[in-house]
Structures are given as structure tokens and as C-alpha cells.
Amino acid sequence: MSIRSIRARLTLWYTSLLTVTFLLLGGTAYGLLVYSLSHDMDAALNGVAEALAKQTPQRFTTFPPSNIDEVFRRFFGFSRLDRHFEMLDPFGRRDPRWSRPRPGRLPLSPKVLQNASAGLPTFETVKGMGPYPVRVLTMPVVEAGRVISLIQVGMSQKNLYITRRRFLLTMGAVFPLVLVLAGGGGWILARRALRPVDRMTEAARRISAEDLAERLQETGAGDELDRLAKTLNEMLGRLDAAFHQIRQFSADASHELQTPLTILKGELEVALRSARSPDDYQRTLKSALEEIDRIAHLVEGLLLLARADAGVLRMDRQPLDLAQIAEEVYGQGKVLADAHAVTLHLGPVEPVSIQGDPERLRRLLLNLVDNGIKYTPPGGEVTLSLERDEEWASLKVSDTGIGLSPEDLERVFQPFYRAAETRSRGEGGAGLGLCIARSIAEAHSGRIQVESSLGRGSTFTVRLPLHP
Numbered sequence: 083m084s085i086r087s088i089r090a091r092l093t094l095w096y097t098s099l100l101t102v103t104f105l106l107l108g109g110t111a112y113g114l115l116v117y118s119l120s121h122d123m124d125a126a127l128n129g130v131a132e133a134l135a136k137q138t139p140q141r142f143t144t145f146p147p148s149n150i151d152e153v154f155r156r157f158f159g160f161s162r163l164d165r166h167f168e169m170l171d172p173f174g175r176r177d178p179r180w181s182r183p184r185p186g187r188l189p190l191s192p193k194v195l196q197n198a199s200a201g202l203p204t205f206e207t208v209k210g211m212g213p214y215p216v217r218v219l220t221m222p223v224v225e226a227g228r229v230i231s232l233i234q235v236g237m238s239q240k241n242l243y244i245t246r247r248r249f250l251l252t253m254g255a256v257f258p259l260v261l262v263l264a265g266g267g268g269w270i271l272a273r274r275a276l277r278p279v280d281r282m283t284e285a286a287r288r289i290s291a292e293d294l295a296e297r298l299q300e301t302g303a304g305d306e307l308d309r310l311a312k313t314l315n316e317m318l319g320r321l322d323a324a325f326h327q328i329r330q331f332s333a334d335a336s337h338e339l340q341t342p343l344t345i346l347k348g349e350l351e352v353a354l355r356s357a358r359s360p361d362d363y364q365r366t367l368k369s370a371l372e373e374i375d376r377i378a379h380l381v382e383g384l385l386l387l388a389r390a391d392a393g394v395l396r397m398d399r400q401p402l403d404l405a406q407i408a409e410e411v412y413g414q415g416k417v418l419a420d421a422h423a424v425t426l427h428l429g430p431v432e433p434v435s436i437q438g439d440p441e442r443l444r445r446l447l448l449n450l451v452d453n454g455i456k457y458t459p460p461g462g463e464v465t466l467s468l469e470r471d472e473e474w475a476s477l478k479v480s481d482t483g484i485g486l487s488p489e490d491l492e493r494v495f496q497p498f499y500r501a502a503e504t505r506s507r508g509e510g511g512a513g514l515g516l517c518i519a520r521s522i523a524e525a526h527s528g529r530i531q532v533e534s535s536l537g538r539g540s541t542f543t544v545r546l547p548l549h550p
């Protein structure tokens with residue numbers, strides 16, 4: 083029985099508690115029993131002594147009264163041979179006229195005599211008068227304020243000893259039995275109560291990163307173990323989702339890297355197949371460089387996301403005027419907008435000072451403006467504005483473009499996600515831009531939101547805390 087198992091510890095605790103309770107109860111019962119038996123005996127001795135004192139006022143001549151048996155029976159319920167009685171003069175002397183032969187004599191200690199002369203009764207337990215100690219009461223008989231004689235009555239404590247021994251024997255026999263029964267019962271109960279834990283341990287052992295879809299069995303009883311199973315299942319659900327996301331991310335990242343690499347490889351192979359003119363080589367190299375740029379851009383994006391996820395995204399924070407960044411991005415966006423035949427407006431721009439990394443914030447804003455232009459058909463409009471809103475700087479990029487469906491709205495900030503509309507048209511990039519934008523906003527303790535309706539346009543809002 084390993085003490086490291088909860089079952090063993092529970093049983094041990096339970097049995098120890100039961101032992102202490104049993105000993106306390108048994109001890110109290112034993113004490114009460116002895117006290118009440120002794121008390122009853124003293125009361126009966128007192129009764130007998132008083133009855134004898136009343137019946138024998140003439141003292142020595144009429145002692146013991148003829149109904150001595152009946153007197154003992156009246157107070158003890160029986161009159162055994164091991165009873166004792168004596169009548170003495172105030173100095174403890176026996177009446178010489180009392181000729182009836184008697185075995186042994188009740189002892190009379192100086193203390194008893196002293197008490198008696200003061201008119202006080204004394205109880206004593208005397209050993210050596212038989213197999214059991216004898217309880218003796220010495221009672222002075224007082225008449226007109228004077229002690230005229232002493233009455234001694236005694237009774238063997240045989241009954242007390244026998245009852246006491248029986249009680250102890252019964253307890254001694256019952257206690258181990260109760261202990262064994264309770265210990266065994268406790269062990270079985272603990273095993274039953276903890277069986278679900280064993281099952282959970284077994285099930286948890288089976289679950290690995292490969293089969294996170296498996297769940298622990300919930301009993302539905304609503305008890306602690308059921309709640310534990312529920313909590314573990316919820317945790318497994320979150321782990322499953324996280325693992326799924328990671329797998330999806332790796333698959334998407336590989337796929338996005340594979341496409342430009344395949345193009346690159348194909349172009350170089352074709353170029354190497356036969357001798358080309360310098361112009362052909364120039365074209366091939368230019369195209370290869372474009373693919374390499376795409377790959378580099380993608381890898382840089384992935385690295386940024388990985389660092390942001392790990393919480394180690396380096397930020398060159400400094401006080402800056404967001405209005406200045408908005409105007410710079412507007413300047414860059416204008417060129418892109420013109421190329422797409424889209425009009426880019428600069429809406430109200432308030433001077434707002436915040437603490438941030440200018441390079442990353444420029445990238446965030448350019449991403450949004452670039453998206454606005456990319457996903458707005460020619461002739462449409464994109465507006466960039468900056469407002470102050472209580473404790474926040476609020477950067478807005480709205481467009482009159484293709485918009486997003488409610489399902490897309492929920493997922494546009496996920497890595498590699500592209501709206502159905504964009505996918506079907508083969509437009510857009512790798513789908514990392516918004517995810518990076520969100521990471522940059524969050525690294526500035528800000529957040530990014532989108533409102534959009536399909537076919538009408540979208541508004542992306544970035545809220546960043548003001549510089550205190």
C-alpha cells in the first residue's frame with residue numbers, strides 16, 4: 083500500500099480519525115460507567131449506614147439488627163456474603179459484649195477516626211480483605227451534638243470490577259473488528275470514488291499531439307471529477323484548435339513559398355536549356371529577382387509574425403506625430419491609387435502624438451491603404467483620416483470597394499486568409515498583410531477593427547493609445 087496513492091492516504095486518514103473517535107467515545111463511556119457504579123455503591127452504603135444508625139439507637143446491645151439482610155437487600159438489590167458491617171464506640175473500639183464471631187475486621191485509620199470525631203463520614207477503598215477491594219463507609223452516629231458510636235458498612239467491589247472488565251473486554255473485541263470493517267469499507271469506497279480518476283489518467287495517457295480530437299468521458303454528475311473532466315476537455319479543445327492553426331499555418335506558409343520557388347526554378351531551367359541573347363538573360367534575371375523579392379517579402383512577414391507571437395517583436399518606440407506618418411503614407415498611396423485609377427483622399431487629419439515605432443506604423447497604414455486601393459474597382463475612392471478619440475488616436479482607411487462578407491469579416495485577420503471574392507479573381511497577395519497589421523497594432527497596445535458590407539466597401543480602424 084503505497085502512501086503516495088490518494089486512496090491509501092484517504093483510508094489511513096479515515097481509519098485514524100475513527101480510532102481517535104472510538105478511543106474518545108470508549109474512554110468517556112468507561113469513565114462514566116466506573117463513576118456511576120462507584121457513585122451508586124457509595125449511595126447504597128450510605129443508605130445502609132443511615133438505616134442501621136436509625137434502627138439501633140441502643141447501639142451495641144441490639145447490633146446487628148435481625149433484619150440486616152433485608153437492609154442490605156433494600157439498598158443493594160441483593161445481600162451477599164462479602165458484605166461487612168461493624169458498630170464501634172466513638173474511639174473505634176468494639177463492644178466486648180458483642181460476642182458473635184466475625185471474620186476479619188474493617189480497618190479504622192487515624193484519618194477516619196479524626197473525621198468521625200468531627201462528625202464527618204469517610205469513604206475508603208480497602209485492599210487485602212479478599213480477592214476484590216472493599217469499599218468501606220465509616221459514619222459517626224451523633225446524638226445531642228455528641229458522637230455516640232461509629233457505624234461501618236462495607237461491600238466488596240466485585241461487581242464493579244467484573245462489569246469494568248466485561249466492558250473493557252467487549253471494547254477490546256469490538257474495536258479491532260470495527261477498525262478492520264471501517265478500514266476495508268473506506269478502502270473500497272475510496273476506490274469506487276476514485277475510479278473515474280483512474281479512467282481519466284488512462285484516457286489522458288492515450289491522448290497525444292496526433293489525436294487531440296479524443297476527449298475524456300464526462301459522467302454528467304456535475305461533481306468535482308465531472309467538472310475536472312469538463313475543464314480538461316475544454317483545454318484539449320483549445321490545444322486542438324491551436325495545433326490545427328499551427329499545422330494550417332505551416333501548410334499555408336510552405337505553399338506560399340513553393341509557388342514563387344517553382345516559378346523561379348522553371349524560369350532558370352528554361353533559360354539554361356539553350357544559349358540566349360543578353361536581353362533574354364536580362365529579362366529572366368529580372369523576373370527571377372521579382373520572385374526572390376516576393377519570397378523575401380513573405381519570409382520577412384513570417385519572421386515578423388513569429389516574433390510577435392513569441393512576444394519578442396523589436397520595437398523602436400519613440401514619441402511621434404501620427405499625422406506626419408498619415409501624410410507620408412498618403413503621398414506613397416497616391417502613386418498606387420493613380421496606377422489603379424482610384425482616387426485617394428486625405429480626410430481630416432488632426433495632429434496626434436503617440437509613442438511608437440514609426441517604421442512599423444508606416445507599414446501598417448500603407449498595408450491598409452494598399453488593400454483599400456487593391457480591392458476597390460477603378461473609379462472608386464479610398465479615404466485616409468486621423469482623429470483623436472478620448473484616450474485614443476483613431477486612424478481610418480475607408481474605401482468604396484468590393485467589401486467583405488460577414489464570414490470573411492471574422493477571418494480576414496488570420497494569416498494566409500483571403501476572401502472568397504479575392505481568391506476567385508486571383509487577386510491580392512499571400513494574405514499576411516492584415517495579420518501583420520494586427521500584430522503591429524497590438525504591439526503598440528492598440529487594436530484594429532473592420533466594418534464592411536459586401537459590394538459597398540470597407541472601413542478599417544486602428545486605435546492606438548495616445549502618448550500620455
Ligand code: ADP
Pocket residue numbers: 453454457481483484485486494499500501502504505509510511512513514515516517540
Ligand atoms: P493580401 O495580401 O491578400 O491583401 P491581407 O492580409 O492584406 O492579404 O488581406 C487578407 C484578405 O482580406 C484579402 O485577401 C482580401 O480578400 C481581404 N481584404 C483586405 N482588405 C480589404 C478591403 N479593403 N476590401 C475588401 N477585402 C479586403
